[in-house]
Amino acid sequence: MKKILKIIGFSVLLLLVLLAGAFLYSRPWKNALFITPLHQIQTSEKVIALTFDDGPAKGRTPALLKLLKDKQVKATFFMLGANIKKYPTIAQQVHNEEHLIGNHSYSHPRMILKSPGFIKSEILRTEKLIQSLGQKDVKYFRPPYSSKFIVLPLVLSSMNKTLVTGTYDPPAEYGSPYNAQKVANQVIKNAQPGSIVYLHDGKKGDVLAFVKSVEIIIDQLHKQGYRFVRLDQIK
Structure with missing residues (x-):
């Protein structure tokens, strides 16, 4: 009996060690089990992809679109299905102005310890809404909170989707009040050929400061000497 208990105890300990190792391996944006994340464009060319999460939003997104149009810059918007449903006209404008729309789930849940069925539902509900805007190919998925442990990568791989993380997420963007110059300085300082930059048009807060930082x-x-590309313009 003692021998059996020792074997069980050792097996449980080994499983916990393996899970901890897998979790630590998956934490960096460049790593995931079962799938290779797109965290940076592999190029020596001075190109950068601006990506915007959590929209569309009533405040920031229209102002951002005006700036991008004025600057003749195309970007990638990782949208929430719930927000597409809430602001369909703004979402349609993003598509009409030839930006790329990526999937950021329907309700922005943490996807650790979620079932494959739940994850697929979050992806497919949002994919259907994006397709209704006119973009038929919805290849790119960015997980909420960048959580990508075990089940999500398996589901994305089975659905032939691309898991997108990023190269740089400016810490100052989470500060209050929003400091446009500080956010911009952090992005500019860390820019490199092929960077995929995280920003958020879906956050509440100072619209003018947010748009100023992007400008x-x-x-x-x-x-x-950099130029800006959509994720699907990567060669």
Whole structure:
């Protein structure tokens, strides 16, 4: 009996160690089990992909679209299905102005310890809404909170989707009040060929400061010789 208990105890301990190792391996944006995340464009060319999460939103998204149109910049918007349903006209404008729309789930749940059925439902509900805007190919998925442990990568692989993380997420964007110059400086300082930059048009807060930060980023990186691409324009 003692021998059996020792074997069970050792097996449980080994399983916990393996799970902990897998979790730690999956934490960096460049790593995931069962699938290779798109965390950076592999290029020496001075290109950067601006990506915007959690929209569309009534405040930030229309103002951002105006700026991008004025600057002739295309970007990738990772949208929530619930927000597409709430603001369909704004979502349609994003598509009409030839930006790429990616899937960011329907309700923004953490996808650790979620069932395959739940994850598929979150993806497919949002995919259907994106397709209703006119974009038929919805290839790119960015997980809420960048949580990508075990089940999600398996589901995405089975659905032939691309798991997108990113290269840089400016910490100052989470500060209050929103400091446009600080956010922009962090992005510019960490810019490199092939960067995929995280920003958020779906957050509440100072619309003018948010748009100003994006304007500074675009202007300064243009001066450094960078151009901006949608994720599907990667060669």
